Amino acid sequence: MNDIPDIYETAATETVELANRLAADTPDNHPWDVADGMLAGAVHYWLYSRQPCGDPMCEDCAPIATAEQRLAELKRVIEEMARDSDYYHSPTDSNVGRA
Template identity: 80%
Template structure:
């Protein structure tokens, strides 16, 4: 069995490698389109993985018991991951100070 931290890192690394491969193999496709497709697949899988077990009293599933709760958690997670990314701020952001 893979350690959860290793599984997380492996999945993240392989996603970036897949994006780079797709970009190299299809140079006519815009990187935004590739990224949007990867994000759509990741969201789809994440929502699939958070389906509640069916027991309305299950404490483990309570945070994901409704579609709205799942989407709220997904938004929170995406915001956290974005802010933790090396690419969150860009030197070309329009709100970057210029001296």
């Protein structure tokens, strides 16, 4: 169980480092394009990792037993991670008060 936070942190850190390298190696590419590519790969892997086992009675797979259930869970996880991010709010957001 103790390996889960370590692998989570390692995967997140290495993903950011890879994105930074890709952005630095290809300065003509917009950072949004790099980020979109990274996100596409992450979503692809996340969906791959959440394939149900095939046993229709499996309790562990019940919440992800259909494509729509997997998509709903993915959206939930993405929203949670986004809200927890240091970058969720920006001082340049259009809804930030200015005095």
